[in-house]
Amino acid sequence: MNAIFVLIAGIGAMALGYLFYSKFIAERIYKLDPNFRTPAHEFEDGVDFVPTNKYVLWGHHFTSVAGAAPIIGPAIAVIWGWVPAFLWVILGTIFFAGVHDAGAIWASNRNKAKSIGALTGDVVGKRARSLFMIVIFLVLLMVNAVFAVVIAGLLVDFNSAVIPVWGAIFVALIIGQLIYRKLVGLLAVSIIGVIALYTLIGLGPAFPLALPETFMGLSDRAQWIIILFGYAAIASLLPVWVLLQPRDYINGLQLFIGLILLYAAVLLAGPDMVAPAFNTDVPAGTPSIVPLLFVTIACGAISGFHGLVAGGTTSKQLDKETDARFVGYFGAVGEGSLALAAIIAAAAGFATLADWQAVYHSFGQGGVNAFVAGGANILSNGIGLSEGLAQTLLTVMAVLFAGTTMDTGLRLQRYIFQEWGQIYDIKWMQKVIPATLLAVGACVLLAFGAGGADGSGGLLIWPLFGTTNQLLAGLTLLVITVILVRYGRPMYYTLIPLLFLLVMTVAALIIQLRTFYEQQDWFLFGLDIVVLIAAIFIALECGSTLNKLRKGELESSEVKD
Template structure:
């Protein structure tokens, strides 16, 4: 089969879904463009800062994309390309897109607060506390997993490391020029993107070669600083500029595919049980961000909702951002499917899923004149830039959730643990300690925890919609399916880590499993109409 058909058909399907299903969701939930958003009503110049839709999409997309939609589909390719493609399309449209759009919109209607706060408003304080612990533990896994991905990429492609450092300096200058000196966004974008690619050139000229341990330490310092500084200084401008890297990468890959039109070599379906892994539930856990990701709900309700300029942008950023990520996931599975099984094994052994993806896009870009080595280096740099974005966003979210957990609205003087520097330090230290365990051990647990987080986010939004008298039927199947999938997957992981004597990675799944079951039961009482004390909330 020609791989060109995969990308063309998927883009058409996603486009139709955005125009039709996305619009239907907005109508059902009552999106109101005339209503002021928290970015305006609570503007504090640090976390609550209005951002134009393209800028916020850049931040949101850069934060949710990371390396997840690349690593997941490629790893899931062991089951064949058809199951992966079907799940990306169906999951993205009816599961991930609904969750991302819904969590962003629900947070905007709750003063830009997190999913945990939404749970408190609709299920009570006990539910919030349980979810906060669950989400924070999951974010520790995110920090550990993406620290490994970034450190490994910087070691294998030192050009990406030096370019990333230059990116940060450029982002600070860009943010200062746009937000403090009134430089028009259009002018700043042209200059910024030109300098962005200049950073890539300089990065290739002056690679920064350090060992993995050193990079992990540097990254820990970086994410601490990125988590406590105002969003306009680094987060918004860097993510916005970095988004152009990903757009260029996707566009380059698609143009290359149109010119190259490689045939699919990977088997369409290889079986329900491969190397001791079962298609159900592992396919749905492994693909993760390429179809649905609980981390997206934390981003939408953690940073993006605090920067949304207009409610009408929720569909564009939440639903649209997820579908763009699905396109990236389709490109990722093609990079694994167009090579032979032996070649795929070699590429995975040499540098993991990111190496498979970088090699494939490098080959595709070479078809319109970009040297293979330059193309591969550019892709590795782009992936590392987005993994770095996910990393520092996860740290900021961890800080938010940690602070919220210990906040007491009845007291004027808050616990020292609500201090942003203290909460960030604790999150960074524990996340960094887990990072030492290595990517291979952490990713399966992260994938399961992440998907279970998605199930809980879907449940939380459904409860809010029910309490406000709005249609929540679009959540029924996704939340039930994801809950079953992840409970089964966590059971397999607990057993596997017990056998391997990875006891830390046994404790994490057990804690997450217990918390999730209790939360699901609390939600069931509300959705089933059996809780007479359900809070009455405003739409």
């Protein structure tokens, strides 16, 4: 099939989902109230609680959640065929991710911008909260440690991306000042920022930069990992308007321009989907499509990490409650669009089926490299970009989004340590600097303690990312469902997605448990058991709470609209 039809069908379906289904969810289920005083106004402090223009906030939320995962997952999952990956991304975006993201923002906003973990303690119970916090910590640890490895690898493999990647930080700092101090209008700032970013992308291939292959016994990848953690620590300490908001906003614009260029190239070149629609001849060792498809593609269909961002940073910046629809649901649509691009690049970016099979020779192959290589071929054939410039453009796109996710992820991990400090009354842990050092220390310990001098330790626990992340999404939907029942609202629009996710995730955890046992990987085997037990107990706690609410044993609290 020609990729043009896949593109039109995917974008058209997600657009209809936003126009109609998100409107129904916002007005009839969450009942978003424009007059509700949001925590951003109630607790405004100029650091974390900052009322923010919805377009700028959308940029923050979208780019924080759209890291490398919506590229990696879909570009790996096409090994089962591009049709299953396409259907899960489109249906997942419309009926799962958008509802999840907007719901997490709404739930946090209605409860003083508390994180989903803290909120669990209020609406379900302290035991559920403790278990939930463990799952949240593991997801953040995986994201931060692994994305550092991914970014470092891309900066080494494509050193033409170094100047635009780091130059984008200085662009964001300038834009932050212009926006916050209202020196220039948002439109002018957007144009200036985009021009600056694409100028840097043009300079990248002309001035490639590389670190020494070895320095003090560390490889160039390990050096980049240390630099990235140092940067992320500093970025997580700055007020959100200084770097986080403007970096995310301008990166959001850059992504959409990059997607428009890639989509335009698809329309002009009209490449065929050379990958099988349904792959009946998968390589040996490839796991069953059910349930593994639904955890291999997490970000891009639905992701628990989104709930952490929604309740961790986004809800603290929400100017009006009604903005949750645009910021949350449309943010999910944006990530779905990126996942769709990854599928097309990985399935139509190769000249022949044999070329595609040479890359997808075993499960786990493809990923970012398939996206960059396939997408660059489409850009070159469609709009005439040189292969080097096209690769730089797509590499910068992937790195910038992974980087913004690290910025937000480390800030969220600091929040987790601070919340633990509050829960267990550890005064020093509640302070910003110690909590940040603990967050960075945990990531560095995993990276270099488990991975040795190359700093790749995060990859050791990556096989559990998909299941843990999807479990977190299901549990977030459970919390939202309990809140809906408490408010006397319809719950089936969140209950059905959460049941589907819990079934698929628990099944995947059990399958992986057997795999880890056969491989005698006792570290992942033990971690899998921890996550599985946490999932079962949290689900039982939430189920008990829902049952008590249904029987009237707990008091509901209907919100006055």
